Amino acid sequence: FRLQLPPKRLKVKLSTRYDFKKEEKHWDKIRLDLNLWPAKWLEYDLDAGYSIGGVNKMTNLGNRFEIVPNRYTSFYFGHRFTHGSDADGIPNDVQDLFSGARFWLDRKKKWKLTVSNRFRQDPLDHGFELRDVGVELWRDLHAWEMTFSYRYKERAYLELEEHKVWVQFNIKELSGFKVGQQHSLRKDIERGKEMGAF
Known part of the structure; x- marks a missing residue:
């Protein structure tokens, strides 16, 4: 499923997979990708994963902002959360903060x-x-x-x-x-x- 609104300010993609070979848990997690351009100089990206059959419903969530002040420079920063567990089933969640810059x-x-x-x-x-x-x-x-x-x-x-x-x-x-x-x-x-x- 894809949705793009004019004038290209919002793009949404919702996807999943179905595995016929598995005996159970055929459905993969539902993935959401969202791109939003509230202004010419600002972009916001969100990606998330939601497990249909698993115990932990929200598997990952990422946010990213990009600022483009001119044609030759851009700055970005964001946060990512990943839900996980170790071999014993103990929760082992991971959170990352990231940033960067690009210069022509x-x-x-x-x-x-x-x-x-x-x-x-x-x-x-x-x-x-x-x-x-x-x-x-x-x-x-x-x-x-x-x-x-x-x-x-x-x-x-x-x-x-x-x-x-x-x-x-x-x-x-x-x-x-x-x-x-x-x-x-x-x-x-x-x-x-x-x-x-x-």
Whole structure:
């Protein structure tokens, strides 16, 4: 089911799946995607999942705001909630706060810089801690696209931090065809010891 109201200010999509192969619980969760443009410079996105047969009805809920002050800059921030449980059935809900910005570095929009970060709520003390930071530089190469990315991830509960750097090329007409190289480095936070590089 899709609904789009003129002049393209609201778009709603409601979807689910039915699996004939399963003996029970044929229906997948109901998914709602909503896009709202209350102003030219503001976009709001909502996505939610509702379980039909499960015990936990609301499985996930995400909110995202994007502010576009001009043609070359945009800022976004949001919140995501995911309902889950561990192997013993104990609730293990996850909440994330995220934000970022995109900048076109030239008038022809050949270069784009994106920065982002994400904070996750600690299930014990309910405080939010930094989980990852990302920087991405994108370049238009006519028929090709090049992306240089750096991502830092920290897992305090595992006492690990990870740095990833990669370069990727892809053909615009063949979005699934990608060629690239990735390097990753993990370190023990407490000891500063390198765990492995590949």
